[in-house]
Amino acid sequence: MSLEAFREEVRSYIAEHCPESMKNRTFHFEDAHEVYDTEDADKWLQAMAAKGLTTPTWPKEYGAAGLSFEENQVLQQEMAAARALPPLTGMGTSMIGPTLLEFGTEEQKARHLPKIISGEIKWCQGYSEPGSGSDLASLQTKAVVDGDNFVLNGQKIWTSGAQHADWMFALVRTDPEAAKHDGISFVLLDMKQKGVTIKPIQLISGSSPFCETFFDDALAGREDLVGELNKGWTVGKRLLQYERSAAPAARSKKKAKPANAYGVIAKQYFGEADGKIADKEARDKVSAQTMTEKALQLTVQRVFEESRSGKAPGATTSIFKYIGSSLSKEASSLKSFLRGSDGIGWEGEGFTEDEVEATRSWLRDRAVTIYGGTNEVQLNIISKRVLGLPD
Numbered sequence: 001m002s003l004e005a006f007r008e009e010v011r012s013y014i015a016e017h018c019p020e021s022m023k024n025r026t027f028h029f030e031d032a033h034e035v036y037d038t039e040d041a042d043k044w045l046q047a048m049a050a051k052g053l054t055t056p057t058w059p060k061e062y063g064a065a066g067l068s069f070e071e072n073q074v075l076q077q078e079m080a081a082a083r084a085l086p087p088l089t090g091m092g093t094s095m096i097g098p099t100l101l102e103f104g105t106e107e108q109k110a111r112h113l114p115k116i117i118s119g120e121i122k123w124c125q126g127y128s129e130p131g132s133g134s135d136l137a138s139l140q141t142k143a144v145v146d147g148d149n150f151v152l153n154g155q156k157i158w159t160s161g162a163q164h165a166d167w168m169f170a171l172v173r174t175d176p177e178a179a180k181h182d183g184i185s186f187v188l189l190d191m192k193q194k195g196v197t198i199k200p201i202q203l204i205s206g207s208s209p210f211c212e213t214f215f216d217d218a219l220a221g222r223e224d225l226v227g228e229l230n231k232g233w234t235v236g237k238r239l240l241q242y243e244r245s246a247a248p249a250a251r252s253k254k255k256a257k258p259a260n261a262y263g264v265i266a267k268q269y270f271g272e273a274d275g276k277i278a279d280k281e282a283r284d285k286v287s288a289q290t291m292t293e294k295a296l297q298l299t300v301q302r303v304f305e306e307s308r309s310g311k312a313p314g315a316t317t318s319i320f321k322y323i324g325s326s327l328s329k330e331a332s333s334l335k336s337f338l339r340g341s342d343g344i345g346w347e348g349e350g351f352t353e354d355e356v357e358a359t360r361s362w363l364r365d366r367a368v369t370i371y372g373g374t375n376e377v378q379l380n381i382i383s384k385r386v387l388g389l390p391d
Contacts, residue, residue: 003070003071003074006071006074007074007077007078010074010075010078011078011081011082013047013051014078014079014082014084015082017043017044017047017048018044018047018082018084019040019041019043019044021038021040021041022040022041022044022084022085022087023082023083023084023085024083025085031207032089032090033161033164035085036089041087044084044085044087045087045088045119047087048087048088049063049087049088049117049118049119051065052064052065052066052117053065053075053087054086054087054088054093054117054118054119055088055093055097055116055117056071056072056075057069057072058097058101058113058117059101062109062110062113062114062117063113063114063117063118064113064117087119088119090122090123090161091123091124091125091160091161091169092116092121092122092123093116094242094243095123095125095169095239095242095243096112096116096123096169096188096239097113097116097117098239098242099169099226099235099238099239099242100112100113100226101113102238103186103226103227103235103238104226107223108188108223108224108226112167112188121166121167122161122164122165122166122167123165123166123167123168123169124159124160124161124162124164124165124167124168124191124213125159125160125168125169125170126141126156126159126168126169126170126171126172126213127139127156127170127171127236128156128157128158128159129141129154129155129156129157130155130157136171136236137180137181137184137233138180139171139172139173139184140154140173141153141154141155141156141170141171141172141173141215142154142172142173142174142176143172143173143174143185143187143220144174145174145222148221148222148223149219149220149221149222150172150174150185150187150219150220150221150222150225151217151218151219152170152172152187152189152195152215152217152218152219152220153215153216153217153218154172154214154215155212155213155214155215156170156212156213156215157201157210157211157212157213158201158210158211158371159198159210159211159212159213160209160210160211161209161211162191162198162200162211162213163198163200163208163211165191166190166191166192167188167189167190167191168188168189168191168213169186169187169188169226169239170186170187170188170189170220171184171185171186171232171233171236172184172185172187172220172232173185174229174230174232175230178230181233182230182233183230184230184232184233184236185225185227185229185230185231185232186225186226186227186232186235186236186239187220187224187225187226187232188220188221188224188226189218189219189220189221189224190219193218193219194218195215195216195217195218195219196213196214196215196218197213197214197216198211198212198213198214199211199212199213199214203363203364203367204363204366207364210371262286262289262290262331262334262335262338263277263286263290265335265338265339266279266282266283266286266338269338269339269340269342270282270338282337282338285334285337285338286334286338289327289330289331289334292323292327293327293331296320296323296324296327299319299320300320303320319378319382319386321378322375322378322379322382325368325369325375326369326375328365328368329365329366329368329369331365332358332361332362332364332365333362333365335358335361335362336358336359336362339355339358342355343355343358343359343362344359344362345359346359
């Protein structure tokens with residue numbers, strides 16, 4: 001089939017199956033569960049999963065579409081043209097799925113990938129602990145081999161979406177006598193079992209996307225050890241590289257906006273003169289933010305093109321995390337700054353919906369340079385693994 005014929009087929013399929021409620025939507029990732037927990041969202045998911053288009057470039061043998069780069073590009077263009085939300089989001093498609101494709105056994109791929117592609121199973125991440133966040137290798141959650149299982153005891157924290165997840169991928173300590181980066185294994189476990197307790201954490205923004213997760217003799221099957229025993233650090237690092245490479249795209253999807261969004265806000269609150277933002281300080285801030293965001297988009301595009309050759313995500317993805325999270329935080333601050341006192345409203349008739357959302361986004365994004373690896377840690381990684389500086 002030619003690309004033009006494929007484009008027509010995709011365009012018709014989206015037009016037929018994408019509900020209007022799944023178009024022209026903007027939302028923060030913390031609200032994703034509410035957006036996707038609807039009948040229309042389920043219809044959209046089922047329609048796209050039937051064609052393998054939830055993970056379009058994954059291999060066909062697991063239920064995906066197996067599209068070429070060019071075909072996937074057409075699909076994404078048509079999705080954007082229809083302003084359709086992706087039918088499936090989350091850690092299954094962006095993190096554990098790609099990791100299993102690289103490190104999983106054939107049995108693991110056959111058992112888990114089809115359920116990720118269909119959206120049947122939701123995943124969460126078990127990495128950070130109360131005393132092991134940025135220094136992740138110091139984690140202490142123990143997993144002891146007992147017959148066909150690992151028995152887990154310990155605690156994870158900041159487990160995004162754990163209250164909605166069916167399965168978790170986790171780093172656990174299987175050899176407490178080994179050096180810090182050794183003796184760690186990467187396991188998969190069922191979240192709907194006795195021995196797993198989940199407690200959502202209330203945030204200053206008013207939502208609870210993160211959780212504490214406790215293991216009290218919880219079980220992970222020996223068949224769900226990914227990679228080698230005590231060699232999980234390698235698997236865990238690669239998964240984070242997949243997360244970093246997907247993060248800028250995820251951020252762009254969560255807040256679809258016109259290219260001049262900052263300018264529109266600035267002109268609304270500061271006025272304009274000769275087509276420009278009237279206030280010079282506001283104009284300079286908008287220009288700097290817009291140019292830096294564009295530079296990041298171009299860098300992501302370049303790295304994505306390099307990946308077409310089969311090159312795995314590398315240390316550059318830490319730059320994405322550092323710059324991307326900083327830009328997200330600065331964007332929220334800028335939107336509040338441009339609104340002045342109207343940009344700090346929490347509730348009440350005196351504030352519009354956009355103004356209240358600006359305040360909540362500003363509060364939410366205080367944390368983006370901390371969770372998922374602090375900016376300070378990312379700078380250390382860049383200095384050592386990109387620039388080659390000594391310890």
